Amino acid sequence: RLPSAVPRLYICWLCSSCSKSTKTTAIRNRAGTPMAGSGESARTSAPSPPGPPPGFGEGAPPDNALHALGFEYTRITGTEVLGRLAVTETCCQPFKILNGGVSALMAESTASIGGYMASGYRRVAGVQLSINHLKPARLGDRIEAKANPIQVGRNVQVWEVQIWLLDPSTSEHKDLVSSARVTLLTNLSTPEEMKSYEKGIKKYAKL
Secondary structure (H helix, E strand, C coil), X not given: CCCCCCCCCCEECXXXXXXXXXXXXXXXXXXXXXXXXXXXXXXXXXXXXXXXXXXXXXXXXXXXXXXXHCCEEEEXXXXXXXXXXXXXXXXXXXXXXXXXXXXXXXXXXHHHHHHHHHCXXXXXXXXXXXXXXXXXXXXXXXXXXXXXXXXXXXXXXXXEEEEEEECCCCCCEEEEEEEEEEEEEEEECCCHHHHHHHHHHHHHHCC
């Protein structure tokens, strides 16, 4: 039987490398001792949370995970975020088709950067991601992610992200590969050490 207090976990986009949660509740067994993997046990054994991941700061890539896959941002604003990716073997399933997890990463990251700017550079956290995979993108294809806000509130934002297959001859949108909706929590305070990241995003937004 689970206790009445169940932890609610939020992924911190700015601090995703440390996998922090906003709330941790220890789960105890009937004897009253922490169960394996509970929050209390983790607090006593885990080291102090690390600082910003390497590369964050002025002039650094907007998103390290996507940058490692070869993703390039072409537009970053609080009303639209665009970026392109060449589908390489690293991005594919064994069947040489774009991995759906890569599409989900593109959706969450582009929406989060847009939400970060739209909120006035406050820390954002993704609380829900829904994605439909409509058509395959194959090894060698080029795709583009396009993120736009549906609702920009003080505490919550909802973004729509479309991932398009690009025509190799014209670079125009050809087929819709995936469609996603991302809900962001935007009323979180921004750590002081992340101010340098704000400067880097502003620099990219001007390119």
